Amino acid sequence: MNKKEALKSILTLILIALITFVFSFTGLLYSADKMLTDRLYQVGTVPDKNIKIIAIDEKTLSEYGPLTSWLREKSAELINYLNADPANAPKLIALDFLYTGETGSEADKALADAAAASGNVVTATNLVYRAKITRNGQESLSVDKSHIEMAEYPYDALDDACHATGFANTRQDSDGYIRHGQLRAYYSDKNEYVDSFSYAVYKAYSDASGRAVINPKTMAEEVFAFKFAGKSGAYEILSLSDVLAGNIPPVVFKDTLVFVGAYAPGMQDAYNVANQRGSQMYGVEIHANTVDALLHGRTAVNAGRLIYALIAALIVPCFYFLQKKLKPVIAAVVLIIEAAGVIACGKILYDKGTVIDLLPPLLCMVLAFVYSIAERYLVELLNKRRVLNAFKKYVAPQVVDEVSKSGEFKIVLGGENRDIAVLFVDIRGFTPMSEGLPPETVVEILNEYLSLTTNSIFKNNGTLDKFVGDATMAVFNAPFDLDDYIYRAVCTARDIAAGSDELEKKLMERFGKSVSFGIGVNCGPAVVGNIGCDFRMDYTAIGDTVNTAARLEANAKRGQVLISDKVYEALKGRIEVSEVGAIPLKGKSNEVFVYQLDKVL
Numbered sequence: 001m002n003k004k005e006a007l008k009s010i011l012t013l014i015l016i017a018l019i020t021f022v023f024s025f026t027g028l029l030y031s032a033d034k035m036l037t038d039r040l041y042q043v044g045t046v047p048d049k050n051i052k053i054i055a056i057d058e059k060t061l062s063e064y065g066p067l068t069s070w071l072r073e074k075s076a077e078l079i080n081y082l083n084a085d086p087a088n089a090p091k092l093i094a095l096d097f098l099y100t101g102e103t104g105s106e107a108d109k110a111l112a113d114a115a116a117a118s119g120n121v122v123t124a125t126n127l128v129y130r131a132k133i134t135r136n137g138q139e140s141l142s143v144d145k146s147h148i149e150m151a152e153y154p155y156d157a158l159d160d161a162c163h164a165t166g167f168a169n170t171r172q173d174s175d176g177y178i179r180h181g182q183l184r185a186y187y188s189d190k191n192e193y194v195d196s197f198s199y200a201v202y203k204a205y206s207d208a209s210g211r212a213v214i215n216p217k218t219m220a221e222e223v224f225a226f227k228f229a230g231k232s233g234a235y236e237i238l239s240l241s242d243v244l245a246g247n248i249p250p251v252v253f254k255d256t257l258v259f260v261g262a263y264a265p266g267m268q269d270a271y272n273v274a275n276q277r278g279s280q281m282y283g284v285e286i287h288a289n290t291v292d293a294l295l296h297g298r299t300a301v302n303a304g305r306l307i308y309a310l311i312a313a314l315i316v317p318c319f320y321f322l323q324k325k326l327k328p329v330i331a332a333v334v335l336i337i338e339a340a341g342v343i344a345c346g347k348i349l350y351d352k353g354t355v356i357d358l359l360p361p362l363l364c365m366v367l368a369f370v371y372s373i374a375e376r377y378l379v380e381l382l383n384k385r386r387v388l389n390a391f392k393k394y395v396a397p398q399v400v401d402e403v404s405k406s407g408e409f410k411i412v413l414g415g416e417n418r419d420i421a422v423l424f425v426d427i428r429g430f431t432p433m434s435e436g437l438p439p440e441t442v443v444e445i446l447n448e449y450l451s452l453t454t455n456s457i458f459k460n461n462g463t464l465d466k467f468v469g470d471a472t473m474a475v476f477n478a479p480f481d482l483d484d485y486i487y488r489a490v491c492t493a494r495d496i497a498a499g500s501d502e503l504e505k506k507l508m509e510r511f512g513k514s515v516s517f518g519i520g521v522n523c524g525p526a527v528v529g530n531i532g533c534d535f536r537m538d539y540t541a542i543g544d545t546v547n548t549a550a551r552l553e554a555n556a557k558r559g560q561v562l563i564s565d566k567v568y569e570a571l572k573g574r575i576e577v578s579e580v581g582a583i584p585l586k587g588k589s590n591e592v593f594v595y596q597l598d599k600v601l
Contacts (some may be wrong), residue, residue, distance in 0.1 A: 009321075012320075012371075013317040013320065013321065014317075016316055016317045016320055016364065016367075016368050016371075017313040017314070017316065017317045018313070019364060019367070020309075020312050020313045020316040020317075020360065020361060020364040021309045021310065021312070021313035023360035023363065023364060024305075024308060024309035024312040024313065024357060024360040024361065025305050025306065025308075025309035027305075027357070029357070029359045029360055029363065030174060030175065030357075031174070031175040032359055033357045033358060033359035033360065034173070034175055034177065034179070034274070035277070036358055036359050036362075037346065037350075037355075037357065037358050037359075038177070038179065038274040038275065038277070040343060040346065040347055040350075040358070041227065041274075041346075041347065041350045041355075042179075042227060042228050042274050042275035043275075045227055045228070045229045045230070045298060046229065046230075047229040047230045047234045047235050047292060048229065048257075048292045048295060048296065049236075050091075050255065050256045050257055051235055051256065051257045051259070051288050051291070051292055052235060052236045052237075052238065052252075052253060052256050052257070052258050052259070053235050053236070053237045053238070053258075053259045053260075053261065053263070053284055053285065053288060054078065054237075054238050054239075054240050054243055054258060054259070054260045055237050055238065055239055055240060055261065055262075055263030055264075055282075055284070056240050056260070056261065056262055056263055056264065056267070057239050057240070057263045057264050058264045058265075059239050059241055059242075060239055060240045060241040060264075061264055061266075063241045064241065067267070071097060071099075072099060072103070072105070072107035072108060072110070072111045073105075073107040073110065073111075074240065074244065075095060075097070075099075075111050075114075075260070076107065076110040076111040076113070076114040077114075077244060078093075078240065078243065078244060078260065079093060079111075079114040079115060079118050079121060080114050080117075080118075081243065081244065081250060082118075082250055082253055082258065083114075083117070083118040083120070084250060085250060085251075087254075088249075088250045088251040088253070088254045089118070089120070089250070089253075089254070090120065090253040090254070090255065090256045090257065090258045091120065091205055091208040091209055091255050091256060091257055092120050092121075092122060092163070092201065092204050092205045092208055092257050092258070093118070093120055093121050093122070093258045093260065094121075094122045094197070094201045094257065094258065094259045094260065094287070094291075095121060095122070095123045095124065095260050095261075096124055096168055096197065096259060096260060096261035096262070096269075096283060096284045096287055097123070097124060097260070097261070097262075098124055098125070098126055098152060098154070098168075099111065099123060099154040099155060099158050100126075100152045100153065100154065100155065101155055102155045102156075102157075108155060108157065108158070109157065111158055112155075112157035112158045112160075112161045113161070115158060115161040115162050115163075116160075116161035119163055120163055120204075120208065121161070121162050121163055122162060122163055122164045122165065122166065122197070122200055122201050122204050123154050123158065123159075123162050123165050124165065124166065124167070124168035124197045125151055125152060125153050125154070125165050125166060125167045125168070125194070125197075126151070126152040126167060126168065126169065127148050127150075127151050127152075127167045127169050127185060127187075127194070128148070128149045128150045128151070128152065129145070129146065129147065129148060129149065129169075130147060130149040131143050131144065131145045131147060132144045132147035132149075146185070146186075146221060147188065148185060148186075148187045148188065148189070151167070151187060151194060153165060163204050164195070164200040164201075164203070164204050165195075165197075165200060166194070166195040166196050166197035166198070166199060166200030166201065167185065167194060167195075167196055167197060168196075168197040168283065168287070169196075170271055170283065170286065171223065172271065172272075176272050177272045177273060177274050177277075178271050178272065178273045178274065178281075178286060179225055179226070179273070179274035180223050180224065180225050180226070181196065181198055181199075181223070181224055181225075181226050181290040181293070181294075181299075182196045182199075182221065182222055182223050182224075183195070183196060183199045183215065183216075183218060183222040183224070184196065184199065184222050185221070185222075186221075197287055198287050198290035198291050198294065199294070201257070201259075201287065201291050202291045202294040202295065205257045205291070205295075206295070209255075211295075214297070216294065216297070216299035216301075216353075217299070217300075217301045217353060218301065219301050219302060224299045224300065224301060225299065225300040225301065225302070225355050226289070226290055226293035226294070226298060226299050226300070227293055227298040227299075227300070227350075228273065228274065228275040228289045228293075229288075229289050229292045229293070229298075230275075230289075231275055231276045231281070232276065232279065232280075232281050232282070232285060234285075235285065235288055237263065238252075240260070257291065259284050259285075259287060259288050260284070261282065261283060261284025261285075261287070262282060262283065262284060263282050263284065269282055269283040269284070270282050270283070271283065271286060273286060297353075299353065300350055300353045300354055300355045301353065301354065301355065302354075302355045302356075303349070303354050303355060303356045308356055308357075312360060312361040312364070315361060316361055316364045316365055316368055317368075319334075319335075319338055319365055319368060320365075320368035320369075320371075320372060322334065323335065323368075323369060323372060324372050328373055328376070331369065331372070331373075332369070335365060335366070335369050338365060339362055339365060339366075342358060342361055342362060342365075343358060343362075346358045414529055414530065415527045415528055415529025415530065415531065415542075416527070416528060416529055417525055417526075417527060417528075418477060418478050418525070418526065418528045418541075419477060419523070419524065419525055419526075420475050420476060420477045420478050420485070420523065420524075420525075420526050420528060420541060420545065421475070421476040421477065421485050421486045421488070421489035421490075421521065421522070421523040421567070422473070422474070422475050422476075422489070422521070422522050422523070422526070422541065422545055422546050422549035423457075423462070423473070423474045423475075423476075423489050423492055423493060423519065423520070423521050423549065424471060424472070424473055424519070424520045424521075424549050424550050424552070424553035425453055425471065425472050425493075425496055425517050425518070425519045425520075425553060426470060426471040426472075426517065426518050426519075426553055426554075427446075427449055427470040427471075427515050427516070427517060428515070428516045428517065428518050428557075428558045429515065429516070429558075430446075430470045430515065433445075433513050433515065436513075437511065437513065441511055445507055445511065445513070445515065446470060448503060448506070448507065449470070449503065449515060450467065450472065452496060452499045452500070452503055453472040453474075453496055454472070456492050456495040456496045456499065457472075457474040457492055459492070459495060460476075460488040460489070460491050460492045460495070461476075461482055461488060462474045462475065462476045462482075462488060462489065462492055463475050463476070463478060463479065463480075465539075465540050465541065466538075466540065471553070473546075473550075474489070474492065475526075475528070475541045476488050476489045476492075478526075478528040478541060479528065479539065485523075486523045486567060486570045486571060487571055487574060489521050489523070489567075490521055490563065490567065490571060490575060490597060490600055491600055493519045493521050493561045493563075493597060494561070494597065494600045496517060496519060497517065497519065497559060497561055500515075500516060500517050500559065503515070504516060516558035516559050517556075517558070517559065518553055518554070518555075518556030518557060518558065518559075518560060518562075519553060519556055519560070519561040519562070520549050520550065520551070520552025520553030520554070520555070520556055520561075520562050520563075521549060521552065521561065521562070521563045521564070521567055521597075522545055522546075522548045522549035522552060522563070522564040522566065522567060523545065523564070523566050523567050523570060524543075524544070524545035524548075524566055525543065525545060526541045526542060526543035526544075526545045526546055527541065527542050527543050528540075528541045544588075547587060547588075548564060548585065548588070548592060549564075551585035551586055551587065551588070551592075552564060552585070552592075552594065554586070555583060555585070555594070560596060561596065561597040562580065562594050562595070562596060562597070563577070563594070563595050563596075563597050564592060564593075564594065564595075565592070565593040565594070565595070567595075568595045573601075574600070574601050575597060575598075575599065575600050575601060576598045576599040576600075576601065577595035577596060577597055577598055578595065578596040578598055579595055579596075580594040580595060580596050581593065581594065582594070
């Protein structure tokens with residue numbers, strides 16, 4: 001790896017680490033991440049069988065009428081019914097309702113008396129929040145969105161009679177789902193902390209059961225994440241009307257935690273929750289799940305953002321560096337294994353009380369994988385283009401383009417036998433001409449000549465085999481199959497001869513020197529392929545066919561195109577020729593019958 005590649009790799013790793021850090025630290029993917037983590041974290045628990053729910057459902061509303069007309073009366077009746085036999089009484093009754101303000105009815109006194117007599121009732125309060133601008137120091141201002149403007153408590157008699165109260169406000173996350181609970185909230189106007197309904201129920205039920213109250217780890221504002229014990233209906237749910245009708249004996253509730261709450265659509269007490277997307281859960285069930293989590297230690301706090309982001313920013317680039325060394329299929333398998341490892345790690349950490357976001361590292365790992373594949377593809381594409389561009393210096397560009405589209409190209413190592421046409425062209429009088437001109441001028445004249453021959457070869461889809469001094473060799477029908485290749489070779493000779501007249505005039509005007517060509521064309525079998533050794537190869541054609549073409553060119557006069565009898569026989573009727581006759585060619589024991597090409601039809 002050279003310095004440029006090493007620097008590119010380092011910068012890539014830094015960029016991947018930076019992207020991973022930003023996604024992990026800022027929480028930009030919060031909503032999408034929770035769609036994933038809720039499905040993974042909110043599974044695998046069993047609801048506490050000692051938690052039961054008495055629901056004010058549609059059946060109850062149908063039987064008793066509007067809630068406000070009977071709630072206090074029936075609540076008192078329920079408390080008395082459940083506690084009628086102390087041996088079969090529940091440990092705690094949690095009423096998820098607001099009983100604010102006195103109505104002046106006997107129901108107020110009946111409810112307060114029932115709560116006082118039982119000593120096992122917890123009721124709800126409500127906190128009214130309003131943002132407040134506070135001044136920090138002399139100039140700095142801040143907005144306190146968690147400022148409690150007021151608290152709505154049960155009417156005094158009931159407040160005094162209840163074992164405890166707590167605010168029943170739900171805590172929805174930014175995506176509108178509930179997955180966090182709260183222990184307490186600071187009521188600044190009274191300079192005191194007030195318990196949440198779930199926390200108050202948890203403490204009261206623990207005291208009644210002789211269990212130690214263990215406060216979970218919390219985040220800012222004493223917030224904690226919790227794991228739902230089940231979806232809607234996971235707890236045993238009983239209709240209030242059935243209980244008060246005596247259809248369900250009090251013994252069913254012996255030593256249990258009983259929640260009483262709204263369980264009908266019209267009561268507007270349903271929320272989106274983390275463990276069941278697409279359907280809502282009633283508030284009373286949310287409180288039951290929260291208390292269940294507190295009782296069984298199924299709470300968690302977020303991992304430190306900075307530390308987590310740094311760890312993720314370290315892991316993902318390491319994965320990228322690893323899989324870059326592997327084949328794409330193996331790298332994909334490694335990606336799946338590592339992704340499964342991240343998910344398993346997240347699940348284990350959550351169960352042990354720490355929440356980590358899974359989507360940022362997973363997404364960045366996938367992006368790193370896609371980038372590495374795209375990078376490989378682009379590198380291969382660029383290399384292919386470089387090879388093709390280089391190949392276009394030898395083969396007609398349109399031929400190379402066609403081959404690159406079809407992919408049908410194979411050069412046999414060591415060569416293969418092919419029928420080809422071979423053309424040689426050479427400048428006549430180049431050596432004496434070059435003796436009287438500056439080297440720069442000689443090179444310029446040679447380049448003009450070579451441009452003419454090369455363009456003519458490529459125009460007819462031939463392959464430029466090589467330049468030998470001031471001579472040019474071209475083959476047709478190699479390395480690709482070429483239709484009518486002998487005719488194309490003869491057309492190339494015609495084009496070079498035609499172009500030589502214009503080039504001769506141009507050079508005479510510029511340099512006072514003129515050049516002309518001698519051209520030879522032959523066809524027949526030859527060995528075509530990579531000729532050379534392991535560390536230096538040359539793609540060319542060899543054999544008698546090639547030698548004969550070279551000898552024809554050597555015998556051609558200025559401006560003359562000589563073709564062999566094989567070429568003439570192959571193109572008879574398509575070309576006009578003049579017989580030159582049988583002539584001896586250097587290196588050949590037999591004479592070759594030769595024709596001069598006059599016209600291509």
